[in-house]
Amino acid sequence: NAGVTQTPKFRVLKTGQSMTLLCAQDMNHEYMYWYRQDPGMGLRLIHYSVGEGTTAKGEVPDGYNVSRLKKQNFLLGLESAAPSQTSVYFCASSYRYGLPYNEQFFGPGTRLTVL
């Protein structure tokens, strides 16, 4: 039982390049999330999904796209990377949504640097 896994762990891009971050979970969770973490700002929600084939915007969605073609996978894409997207990206999943005891399970993160 691996929980939530993310690939790659590290990546360096040049401005304008594109890439896709992959998140996979083996807990059969319905809900999945992508966050970015910047120094002094906690985690901010980029996009999330409440089920296979559905996605929705979070707090900071600009410059990112997502897809949830399979229940266990949630992909985050950067079409044209910018230096402002340098950050650590976390994927998370949860069994419940919108309830006080909703626990999110996080992956280990992807450290992305855009030059």
Place this chain on the structure above:
Amino acid sequence: TQLLEQSPQFLSIQEGENLTVYCNSSSVFSSLQWYRQEPGEGPVLLVTVVTGGEVKKLKRLTFQFGDARKDSSLHITAAQPGDTGLYLCVRNQGGKLIFGQGTELSVKP
């Protein structure tokens, strides 16, 4: 989005000391969670508090939810180097988690 303010932002102490970190908001929230994030890892849930005035204990960690449900505190007794990490308070806003900026704790042996 209702902000969560955490204090202090950084805390460096010696093993064996006690400490308290705080999480405050200008608005009332129905529940609050505390997560801990160790270096190089994702956050892990420590506790959820729901009722105003609620106190929960997790070994040497004591969590309190304010009576007015606008603030919370985390107290660690006899801190150990294994307590080192980023402590995040989190509120659930319509299913989406809103994170405070965190308190970075370093416990030196």
